[in-house]
Amino acid sequence: MNEHSHLSWAGPLTDRRNAQERYARAYQPRERHLHPAADFPGYKSTIARAPKQALLSIPQTMSELTGPVFGHNDLAPHDDDMIVNGQVDGEPIGERIIVHGRVLDQNGRGLPNTLVEVWQANAGGRYRHKLEDYLAPLDPNFGGCGRCVTDEDGNYHFRTIRPGAYPWRNYRNSWRPAHIHFSLFGPAFATRLITQMYFEGDPLIPICPIVNAVPDKAGVDAMTALLDTTANTPHDCLAYRFDIVLRGPRQIFFENRPEGL
Amino acid sequence: MPVTLLRETPSQTAGPYVHIGLVPSAAGLQTRTQENLHVVAGPQTEGEAIKLELNLWDGGGAPIVDAVVEVWQADGKGRYRHPLDPRSSEIASDFRGFGRAASDLKSGYYVFETVKPGRVENIDGKLMAPHISLTLFARGMNLQLNTRVYFADEASNDEDPILAMVPPPRRRTMIAERKDGGGTPTYTLDIHCQGPKETVFFDV
């Protein structure tokens, strides 16, 4: 099975059977009630940016069933190693960690060749960004920007520095739990997702309004990485595991036969 | 046999520092390889070279300065660079169809250099009007906003199945105006999160 066999489609565009097959490849509807509400008063910035009109439900056409395809050629050396890729004259400061896991679809199938992009603050909670003015210092040897592509089973792997918590302009005394931002593509425009990864045991998680915009504990737990000592690098890095689920196809095709569902 | 589906990981806002991860040069980081993503098409790509200018506005009428806008489109012959499209291999090598832009962090102006896409077939085999799919990520958006950009000078807009789902007064929120005169033809569109001109956003 090649990396795209569950997506490959061949035949003339005018062939009706093929058009129906493509329709059957539509993705599961997004369960918006399990995502954070667009308008969440505890998170002030949503007030002026959440649409007021109901979203228009559109059918998934070729424009939504396709999406950019990335590969290892898009990556530069050390893109997946934030301990190394921002170094100027030494090692970055902070806890050295590995973040790894699997990108799956809702049917539990690993998603190969998917671009995973990450960004984060340094160990002191400071982002390297023009608009950032938190008084914690920049680390001259840390950038906070990484990316990788999943392997044939959907696995990904980064090295980085554990980010610090930071205060933010929301309500008085608002703090973000330590987190890493994750951006994922999956096989189609319809599967695009941006989320954040939190760290097991962080007491700021339950009091963060961005986290609490997710309606239930199971959703918060799904965004919380667990310590995974089996993946540590002894005498070097602790490891955290974070699996990510993207929307799955309504029907799986395997060698042109529908399978399950 | 009942099948239990896994739950999609919840979305979280991309936040104000989204550029670090998606457009590092806009954040002030060193530009990486493959980073000029606001240039969607190269000189070999089929189709009319155009500029797409977008202005993003929040509900208070302030420009959205800190978003990242992504585009996804077919080439001038209506072909997507994706394994589902059987004509994918015919596409010029300098066209992926994906783009990404930040503003200058002071204005809500986002610009792409691309080609005008051709018509793409809908699932029922009928052709849709030329369009570019658009995704917005920003602080204050817990889940990305999706919409499409259509082109004002396209007669086929009248038979487009998605535009047909939109009440006529709101269709114009998705239709970019063409500006000619000197240089590359330019299409412009204002995107409003709220208010009387609120853009039609999709549940895809």
Ligand SMILES: [Fe+2]
């Ligand atoms: Fe953040």
